[in-house]
Amino acid sequence: MKKVVKIEGMSCEHCQKRVETALNNLPGLKADVNHKKGQAILAVQGTWDEEAVRSAVAEAGYKVISIADKKGFLGL
Numbered sequence: 379m380k381k382v383v384k385i386e387g388m389s390c391e392h393c394q395k396r397v398e399t400a401l402n403n404l405p406g407l408k409a410d411v412n413h414k415k416g417q418a419i420l421a422v423q424g425t426w427d428e429e430a431v432r433s434a435v436a437e438a439g440y441k442v443i444s445i446a447d448k449k450g451f452l453g454l
Contacts, residue, residue, distance in 0.1 A: 380448035381420040383431060387440040388413040400438040404430055419448060 383401075388394055394413035401409035401418060408421040420431070432442045 379422045381422060381426075381445055382448045383418040383420060383435070383445050384443040385411075385416055385418060385435055385440050386443050388416060393440070396438045397435060397440055400434040401431065404434055407431070 385397060388397060388411075390413060394411045397418060398409050398411040401407055401411070401420065404426075406423040406426055408423075409418050410421075411418040420426075428445055431445065435442045
């Protein structure tokens with residue numbers, strides 16, 4: 379399962395790395411963060427905790443705007 383996390387406040391590669399490290403330290407998650415798009419794509423293995431994701435991003439100094447399921451090709 380993949381999730382798209384919209385994140386406010388990232389403006390550079392340092393921001394990107396900081397958020398990516400924070401998210402990758404959570405169990406069962408692999409994050410790919412893009413500061414230009416203001417988002418992280420999470421590959422979720424098993425169960426995950428949305429509040430832990432929000433907290434990790436906040437502790438890194440940024441704000442989660444939304445978390446949604448990632449749609450595949452053609453929105454499927």
